[in-house]
Amino acid sequence: MSHDLEILKTGEASMAYTNEVPWHGLGFRVDGATIKSAKEMMKAAKIDWLVEKTPIFDEAGNQINGAFQVRRVKDKQHYSIVGADYIPVQNADAFEFFTEYLEAGDATMETAGSLRNGEYVWGLARLDKSFKLKHNDVVNGYVLVGIPHKKGKSVVIRTTSIRVVCNNTLTMALAEHRHSHRTAFTDKTIRDAKEKLGIAREQMDQFEDTARTLQKKALSREDVLAVLAPIFAPNADLAEITKKYQGGELGDRTKLGQLMGALEHAPGAQPDNGWGVLNAVTYYADHMASRSSDKRLTNAWFGKTATQKTQVMEALLAA
Numbered sequence: 023m024s025h026d027l028e029i030l031k032t033g034e035a036s037m038a039y040t041n042e043v044p045w046h047g048l049g050f051r052v053d054g055a056t057i058k059s060a061k062e063m064m065k066a067a068k069i070d071w072l073v074e075k076t077p078i079f080d081e082a083g084n085q086i087n088g089a090f091q092v093r094r095v096k097d098k099q100h101y102s103i104v105g106a107d108y109i110p111v112q113n114a115d116a117f118e119f120f121t122e123y124l125e126a127g128d129a130t131m132e133t134a135g136s137l138r139n140g141e142y143v144w145g146l147a148r149l150d151k152s153f154k155l156k157h158n159d160v161v162n163g164y165v166l167v168g169i170p171h172k173k174g175k176s177v178v179i180r181t182t183s184i185r186v187v188c189n190n191t192l193t194m195a196l197a198e199h200r201h202s203h204r205t206a207f208t209d210k211t212i213r214d215a216k217e218k219l220g221i222a223r224e225q226m227d228q229f230e231d232t233a234r235t236l237q238k239k240a241l242s243r244e245d246v247l248a249v250l251a252p253i254f255a256p257n258a259d260l261a262e263i264t265k266k267y268q269g270g271e272l273g274d275r276t277k278l279g280q281l282m283g284a285l286e287h288a289p290g291a292q293p294d295n296g297w298g299v300l301n302a303v304t305y306y307a308d309h310m311a312s313r314s315s316d317k318r319l320t321n322a323w324f325g326k327t328a329t330q331k332t333q334v335m336e337a338l339l340a341a
Contacts, residue, residue, distance in 0.1 A: 026317050027136075027316035028136040030068060035048060035135070036067060036135055037135025038050055038063065038066040038068075040052055048135070049067070060117040060118065060131060060145065064113060064145070067135050072113075073092055073111075074093060074095050075091070090108065092172070094140055101140065101171040102141075107204050110203070111169055112207075116177055117145055120167065123165065127150065129150065129165060141171055142171075142320065143168075143171070144166065144167060144323065148163070149163035149165060149226065157290070160185075161183050161185050162183060163223070163225075164182045175324075177200065177201040178324065179201075179215045181197030181198075188289035188301065188305055190301050190304035191322055192300070197220070197225040201215070232339070235339070236295065236296035237292070238295070239338065240295055241296055243267065243282070247264055249334065249341055250334070253333050254278055280310055284305045284306050285298060285302035296341070303334045307331060311327055
């Protein structure tokens with residue numbers, strides 16, 4: 023089985039965490055007391071390396087016009103073929119986004135790592151901000167930075183959260199900044215990102231309002247299927263799906279069957295309201311989808327299931 027987590031020649035995983043074991047169960051623990059900066063976290067996670075853009079030559083030694091490759095400097099690990107207008111983003115430059123929060127004591131680095139042999143690099147810092155809903159349901163705030171060294175993929179900086187009872191990660195649709203590789207990543211980029219995200223703590227306040235709204239929104243199982251089916255089974259007939267569910271025939275091998283199972287049985291389940299539905303989806307994305315924990319991590323933060331979380335939240339608010 024192939025995995026997304028980068029395993030170094032030493033046999034170590036290129037991923038580190040400073041607190042309790044993350045929901046994906048990957049990486050190795052480092053002493054959080056020794057991690058005072060983003061650079062120190064990068065070194066601990068072994069992602070303190072550089073990328074470069076170099077020309078591509080044909081068999082005769084002639085440069086292919088307009089063709090370049092992005093690769094890691096230290097070992098020439100190839101990532102992507104790109105055009106002349108592609109500008110690489112260094113891991114350290116993107117991690118500078120964390121510095122202001124760390125120095126002000128508003129956040130602490132919690133985990134960082136490398137996926138797909140360094141094609142994706144990411145860092146996660148926990149904010150000094152959380153909220154509690156009914157049933158002692160605690161949600162902690164985070165800032166996520168993701169750096170893809172690949173054509174067509176943007177650097178992502180977003181506010182996210184983790185629900186403590188089940189370690190579900192939630193992407194906040196309104197708290198995200200994307201940076202194209204067609205422009206240089208500078209101090210202005212970081213300022214623009216912070217301006218777009220606003221103060222991360224304020225974003226958590228907004229998400230708390232959303233969570234409370236969803237928790238108050240009562241939904242029948244049929245209502246839930248009407249929200250989930252267009253996203254997870256867009257070509258299926260809703261009436262037929264509902265009939266199968268009511269007859270106990272939906273099964274646990276289909277996405278909708280697994281989602282409805284998570285709605286009822288996931289840790290902290292609240293099956294009768296919108297908040298419970300959103301967390302069933304995030305539980306599915308973080309703990310059930312894909313064949314390995316590192317592939318789930320990639321998809322839950324940067325792939326299809328990350329998009330689905332946002333789609334479900336928007337659909338629930340509109341329901």
